[in-house]
Amino acid sequence: MTSTPASAEFLAPHEFPALRAFGYGEAQAQALAAARAAFPGTLPARVSRVERNGYRLQTESGEQEAVWPAGRRHKLLDVPVIGDWVAYAPPEDEEGVEQALRIEAVLDRTNTFIRSVQKGRRTQPQVLAANVDTVFVMTSPEEWDTERLARYVQAVRLSQAQPVILLNKSDLARGDLLERAQVAGLEAPVLPISAQGGQGIEALTPYLQAGQTVALIGSSGMGKSTLTNRLLGEDAAATGALSDFSGEGRHTTTWRTLYRLPVSHISGGALLIDNPGLRDIAVWDDEGAAFWAIEELAAECRFSRCTHGREPGCAVRAAVLRGELDEDMVDAYREAQGTAQASGSGRERPERRGEKRPRRR
Numbered sequence: 001m002t003s004t005p006a007s008a009e010f011l012a013p014h015e016f017p018a019l020r021a022f023g024y025g026e027a028q029a030q031a032l033a034a035a036r037a038a039f040p041g042t043l044p045a046r047v048s049r050v051e052r053n054g055y056r057l058q059t060e061s062g063e064q065e066a067v068w069p070a071g072r073r074h075k076l077l078d079v080p081v082i083g084d085w086v087a088y089a090p091p092e093d094e095e096g097v098e099q100a101l102r103i104e105a106v107l108d109r110t111n112t113f114i115r116s117v118q119k120g121r122r123t124q125p126q127v128l129a130a131n132v133d134t135v136f137v138m139t140s141p142e143e144w145d146t147e148r149l150a151r152y153v154q155a156v157r158l159s160q161a162q163p164v165i166l167l168n169k170s171d172l173a174r175g176d177l178l179e180r181a182q183v184a185g186l187e188a189p190v191l192p193i194s195a196q197g198g199q200g201i202e203a204l205t206p207y208l209q210a211g212q213t214v215a216l217i218g219s220s221g222m223g224k225s226t227l228t229n230r231l232l233g234e235d236a237a238a239t240g241a242l243s244d245f246s247g248e249g250r251h252t253t254t255w256r257t258l259y260r261l262p263v264s265h266i267s268g269g270a271l272l273i274d275n276p277g278l279r280d281i282a283v284w285d286d287e288g289a290a291f292w293a294i295e296e297l298a299a300e301c302r303f304s305r306c307t308h309g310r311e312p313g314c315a316v317r318a319a320v321l322r323g324e325l326d327e328d329m330v331d332a333y334r335e336a337q338g339t340a341q342a343s344g345s346g347r348e349r350p351e352r353r354g355e356k357r358p359r360r361r
Contacts, residue, residue: 009033010029010030010033011033011036011043011044012029013025013026013029016044017060018060018062019044019045019058019059019060022046022058022271023046023085023213023271024044024085027108027110028044028085029044031085031107032044032085032087032107035107036087038104039087039105041089042087042088042089042105043059043060043087043088043090044060044085044086044088044107045057045058045064045066045085045087045088045101046058046083046258047080047081047083047258048082048257048258049063049082049256049257049258050081050082050255051255052255054067055067055068055080055103057086057088057101058258059088059101064100066086066101066102067101067102067103069102069103075296077127078106079106079127081128081130081256082129082130082256082257082273082275083130083131083213083215083258084106084130085106085131086104086107087103087104087105088101088103088104089101089102109131110130110131110160111130111131111159111160111161112127112129112130112159113127113129113130113132113215114126114128114155114158114159115128115278115281128215128217128256128275129215129273129275132159132161132213132215133162133207133212133213133214134161134162134163134213135159135161135162135163135164135215135217136164136204136215136216136217136218136227137149137152137156137163137164137166137188137217138166138168138216138217138218138219138222138227139165139167139168139218139222140167140172140222140223141169141172141177142172143222144177144181146184146186148281149165149186152217152218152281153165153186153188155281156188161215162207163187164188164189164191164207165181165186165188165189166191166193166204166227167190167191167192167193168194168227169194169223170192170199170200171194173192178192191203193227195227195230196226198230201227201230201266202265202266204231204266204267205265205266205267207270208231208261208266208267208268209268209269209270210268210269210270212270212271213258213270213271213273214272214273215272215273215275216272216273216274216275217275217278217281219277219278220276220277221277222277224274224277225274228274231267231272232261232272233262233264255276256274256275256276257274258271258273259271259273260272291329293325294308294329294330297315297316297325298316300315301313301314301316302314308330309334316330317330
C-alpha cells in the first residue's frame with residue numbers, strides 16, 4: 001500500500017459515499033493522497049468508459065467527460081484504461097461553458113490485465129483493464145478452441161485475476177462438448193450458460209458480489225453485450241442480430257465500458273466491464289514486461305545504438321546498478337536483440353544520434 005506523504009491531505013473513503021459503490025476504499029484513498037502531493041486539490045474518480053478521443057469518469061457527483069492531456073510525456077503502461085482509479089483536476093469555473101475534467105494521475109493499480117500486440121516489428125503491451133477481480137472469458141460451442149482458451153486463462157492468471165470460462169449458447173451444444181469442456185484441463189471453471197434465455201446465469205452469483213469488478217472478454221458475437229444487458233436488466237449495451245452466414249452475433253461493442261449492476265438475486269451490485277471483441281490473445285509474460293521496460297529505458301541512453309554493455313551514459317546499465325533491473329534479464333534481452341557479441345569492449349564506438357559512421361577502406 002502506498003504510504004501517505006505528511007504534507008498531503010488524506011480524503012477518507014467515507015467522504016465519497018457514491019464512489020464507495022464503485023470500489024473506492026482505503027487503498028484508493030492512500031494512493032490519492034500520494035497523488036495529491038504532486039497535484040494538490042485533485043479528486044478521485046474511476047474510469048467508466050474509454051473512447052477514441054477521451055474518457056468518461058465516475059465521480060462523486062456522477063459521470064463526466066475527461067481528457068488525458070495531449071503532449072504529456074508518459075510511459076505506455078501509465079495511460080488511463082477502463083477500471084483505473086485516477087486523480088482529476090476540477091474544471092475552472094466558466095459561466096455557461098461545460099468543460100471536460102483533466103486527468104492528472106493514474107492511481108496505483110491492484111492489478112493490470114495486459115495482452116501482447118504487434119506494432120510493426122515491435123511487440124508491445126496493451127492494457128485491457130485494471131483493478132479487476134474476475135475475468136469472464138466468453139465462448140460458444142461453435143468457437144470452442146482449447147488452445148486459444150488456455151492462452152486467455154494464462155493471460156488472466158498473470159494479471160492476478162481469476163479466470164472463469166462462460167460457454168454461452170450451451171443449449172446448442174452437444175452433450176459430449178459439455179463433458180469435454182469440463183475436463184479440458186484449463187485451470188478455470190467452465191460454466192455453461194445461455195445469455196439470451198437466462199439458463200445457468202445463477203452460477204455467476206459468487207463472482208458478482210458488491211465491490212467486485214468483473215471484465216467480459218472474448219471474440220466478437222459471443223454474447224457479451226447480451227449478458228451485460230441481462231445482468232443490468234435493461235438494454236444499455238448494443239447488441240446485433242445473428243449473421244445469416246455464420247449464425248454468430250455481429251460485433252457491436254465499440255468502447256470499453258464499466259457498468260454498476262443492480263442488486264438482484266444474481267448480483268450483489270458488482271461492477272461489470274464490457275470489452276470489444278478480441279480475435280485472440282497473446283500472453284504478455286514476465287519476460288515481455290522486462291524487455292519492454294528495457295526498451296523504454298534504452299530511449300534515454302546517450303547513444304542511439306547502445307548495446308547496454310560498457311558504453312558511457314547507458315540508462316539500462318544505470319538501472320541495473322540501482323537495482324531496478326535484473327542483470328540476467330538484460331543479458332537475455334541483448335542476446336535476443338543479437339547484440340551479445342558486442343559486449344561493450346570498446347572495439348567499435350557506438351554512433352551518436354545523427355552522427356555519420358566513417359567510411360571503411
